């Protein structure tokens with residue numbers, strides 16, 4: 001890897017990717033960018049709107065990622081349709097806005113089931129499928145909330161902390177099989193993730209992002225670009241990293 005490669009326009013060309021939460025927001029941008037760069041993609045989401053992404057080389061899968069058997073089904077679909085699995089992006093995530101004293105056990109467990117447990121199950125099945133190939137990459141969509149606390153979102157911050165630690169630990173186990181596992185600590189991105197918890201979700205995120213040193217929230221494509229890099233051989237020395245992509249939010253002192 002000592003030669004300098006001036007241009008790798010199709011860094012994921014010919015790879016097979018599975019992206020969760022691909023019907024909207026960051027996941028949709030990831031699925032479309034990987035596909036545009038030549039990957040074959042299985043796009044998994046419980047929202048039937050994911051079917052709108054269907055095109056040659058991009059197969060939608062309507063599924064709740066937290067259900068028993070969902071991870072096995074999604075990985076099997078990638079292998080059946082495209083012959084192998086090279087890239088897993090655990091992107092699907094949900095949030096709840098409640099003080100700990102008001103949160104039910106069911107509230108807590110639903111957030112962990114989607115954000116942490118389903119990611120673990122998809123990692124497990126993906127690694128099993130990748131091991132015979134002695135290659136593969138996993139990118140987990142974590143958050144600056146993996147490290148930082150915000151009142152009313154304890155279930156979410158705990159789940160994203162778990163995802164960051166899953167990333168680091170699995171990275172140590174998987175690298176001996178040639179599989180790299182990394183995550184992105186995403187800052188504010190203008191999506192609909194807050195639609196069930198605030199009146200104008202995208203507007204709230206756009207406004208909140210102005211507090212970052214960069215002065216704005218991100219667009220989903222800006223996160224998708226980092227996924228494409230981490231999933232490619234260009235990131236060949238990255239193992240167990242949680243790369244911050246937050247406009248400087250977590251490095252500023254004031």
Ligand code: NAD
Nearest residue numbers: 021024025026045046064065092093143186188189191193
């Ligand atoms: P989004 O709501 O636009 O997209 C999330 C997608 O996940 C939706 O299409 C939804 O249908 C799907 N999903 C939810 N639960 C599912 C389930 N059980 N099974 C299958 N699909 C399911 O939100 P987004 O902002 O694009 O979020 C993507 C990821 O980015 C999440 O993990 C989120 O925590 C993370 N993130 C977002 C921000 C932000 O500011 N938007 C910040 C940090 C991290």
